[in-house]
Amino acid sequence: MEPVNVRWYVEDVSSHCADIAIEGLPGVGHVGKLVADHLVNVGNAVKIAEITSTYFPPQMYLTNDAVLRFPRNEVFFVPAKDSQPSYIVLAGDCQSTSPEGHYVLAEAYVKIFELLGVKKIYTLGGYGVGHMVDKPRVLAALSSTDLKDEVVASGAVLNKEEPVGGIIGAAGLLITFGRLAKMSGAAFLGETSGYLVDPVASKAVLDVLEKLTGISVDKTSLNELAEQMLTEVSAIASSIQNKNAEDLSYIG
Amino acid sequence: MEPVNVRWYVEDVSSHCADIAIEGLPGVGHVGKLVADHLVNVGNAVKIAEITSTYFPPQMYLTNDAVLRFPRNEVFFVPAKDSQPSYIVLAGDCQSTSPEGHYVLAEAYVKIFELLGVKKIYTLGGYGVGHMVDKPRVLAALSSTDLKDEVVASGAVLNKEEPVGGIIGAAGLLITFGRLAKMSGAAFLGETSGYLVDPVASKAVLDVLEKLTGISVDKTSLNELAEQMLTEVSAIASSIQNKNAEDLSYIG
Amino acid sequence: MEPVNVRWYVEDVSSHCADIAIEGLPGVGHVGKLVADHLVNVGNAVKIAEITSTYFPPQMYLTNDAVLRFPRNEVFFVPAKDSQPSYIVLAGDCQSTSPEGHYVLAEAYVKIFELLGVKKIYTLGGYGVGHMVDKPRVLAALSSTDLKDEVVASGAVLNKEEPVGGIIGAAGLLITFGRLAKMSGAAFLGETSGYLVDPVASKAVLDVLEKLTGISVDKTSLNELAEQMLTEVSAIASSIQNKNAEDLSYIG
């Protein structure tokens, strides 16, 4: 096995080209991953390529049939629908286990995007703020200032001070390697506590992405996930409050 | 020394071929290692190959004669006996010190299996559950759904939810790399606390393996190890109970 | 991307040569970085080269326009002015994420210095002492004993016992790799607590560097940083004292 291995699932790459690539790999709050997985699930997505790598964790996954498989990232093609554009989604299990691997893998992903004729890359992720966020902002970072107006118009926040410390992993590297390959784009990070898988932040990120790209997908299942999370968080909060009240009950 | 080095101990590989390969390298509770070592000890095992690697810990082992040797994994051939099939055992000291090494080593092991004509790979290990287990289940994960019926019939449990997080290291990677080389198989993980070397879980795994393969070995020494462990655990438990009773004795 | 990538920003390297190279990459208290960045900011600095590397953290930085860029180190040419010599500055974002990378990168930096005709390398950093320092000494370490007299005359302290444990990273490696390339020089480490970004230590280091090289720069902004730090430290100290006084007030 080479350090990075790309396996194509379609013979005819040219019929699966698209201007837009969207990345959502695992990261803070799985904010980007939830969006990318959702786009694949609700779209009429066709798997066109699979990436395996010795930079991935040596941890084999179980499929629904209890069959073992390599950890992998996947590239899907979502065909155009009504007035919406077709696009590519990079989704999957993992990121690199080493600093070097992040560079090598991001460069490999961008080469795949080049073969698919991609012009714009949007990367999705979370920005951990350490506390629960009611209405998560979506922070953006750009490939170039050209995109400033449209990104702001789509509801994202541009702020040179945030995310503090820049962007770690694929969400940042795809933008910088993409620029070297003449692709423009932006990273969108939804504010999230950092403690939970956060579909609420994912919804905020998806809203921005839809406004920006003209993509529009059924969000029922993502909304359900978000409601479920809010119910659970609120149940935990109540339980803590009740506990505190009990602890103080001897005072009364 | 190359990253991975294979040294053959037999000139005539073709007379040491077998359909079945069984892996039991060190891991959680040493569940797989105990089974693999037991198969080597009680069978009429012939060492046919040795693997050393710069991915192994730089820690030299002492033999019974206080002679130093490289850490190594070994491949044994256990000849057919009565109605039982011959098989190969991969046993030894260690796994990789790095994520990359896990991939490289697993691929090397599968290449050895190919040279030995292996068709089926069974990997053995433990699944740490964080508490003592009276009757350990044996969780299975497959190379393909074809093996489902026979694996379940042999007493293993198939559950896409377990092991949570998949399988780390050789036990998982040999199945996935094996499939690329047209070998089918399954990983069997015995439930274990994760805190102790656990011959009880090993016995459960060996039971499944025997039913599945028709292999049948004398288990006296493994039973003794298991009884010894149960006696020790129960002694510790009593001692803790007595201590607690003493601590409370002032109450009475 | 190669492990180390050098991109030149000027066509005519020969018109940007200088005898002196000054390094100030991130490190303890950012003492060296503050000086190097200051020299670039107040001088008429021309960026002549940029280094990116897979040894750098996979963390993309935001520019003032919220545009993402690779982490990078930069080489600047500061032209001669009045009676002052021209010089090269190596400044930037980061050092290596791995031990090996430190060696590989330092060797690459020295090769750049060679192309620029550098004869003397001065590396700048901090020496963490674990407590606040009123008047930070500047410890020096040399490429050879030839430089002893001029280094001591410039106000630095030569002491074979300090820094304890030698010098880690670029500040040390540029001197040793430089010597292999026939460049002489010295590392200057300003005493610092190690807990704070420390412009006071940076000022002390810059003073030594100026005396040694004949370079003289406007220090207004560095002085302001230093005063700001002292004000903040003193505010924190007062607040702690007041708090202690309050805590004891019930005694009175």
Added chain:
Amino acid sequence: MEPVNVRWYVEDVSSHCADIAIEGLPGVGHVGKLVADHLVNVGNAVKIAEITSTYFPPQMYLTNDAVLRFPRNEVFFVPAKDSQPSYIVLAGDCQSTSPEGHYVLAEAYVKIFELLGVKKIYTLGGYGVGHMVDKPRVLAALSSTDLKDEVVASGAVLNKEEPVGGIIGAAGLLITFGRLAKMSGAAFLGETSGYLVDPVASKAVLDVLEKLTGISVDKTSLNELAEQMLTEVSAIASSIQNKNAEDLSYIG
């Protein structure tokens, strides 16, 4: 810089050959290092080679003149004297920062030994037992059982159970790589607390080495180090006892 670099300091290697090589690199209690450094200091040692490596820490050392140098290991030739044999000493600053590097470096050291005609390798180190040891035993581990009698006769202890976990780093790897190159030898580990640099354990190891090889060196300075350590340990012990007595004085 290559991963491992060997620089020879003598033109005529053949006049610096010796049957015996002794290794004492940094490790537990610096037991081996103290012996190797002592042999170099009291013998008429000639430096014949120097090893630098990107596997070494990126930490430059200060010489007595505050001149920076690479971390390095060194090979010395100690000429025959009276009836004593000549020998080679491998001493120095460090071991590898990575598991892989331990293998690569040990193989490189053995290649140097081969060029020098070495037939026997004795490696020296400490065995940390977690408590102060009055009369440290010297545990041995062999390249082959042939050496058993002479090693035991020299006062070392052969015990397949100790050191528990085998021998990590150069002290073990030089024996196993040496055997591949037809050199025999033994590792000698002096019992030591593991908390202190321990010249007492070093003396015990040197005693064994002298009996085994016929080498005999002036031990004055090593004895002084040992006495100094014992005085300091005993002063600390008294101070703790006095402190305890004071703490209890209110009882009286």
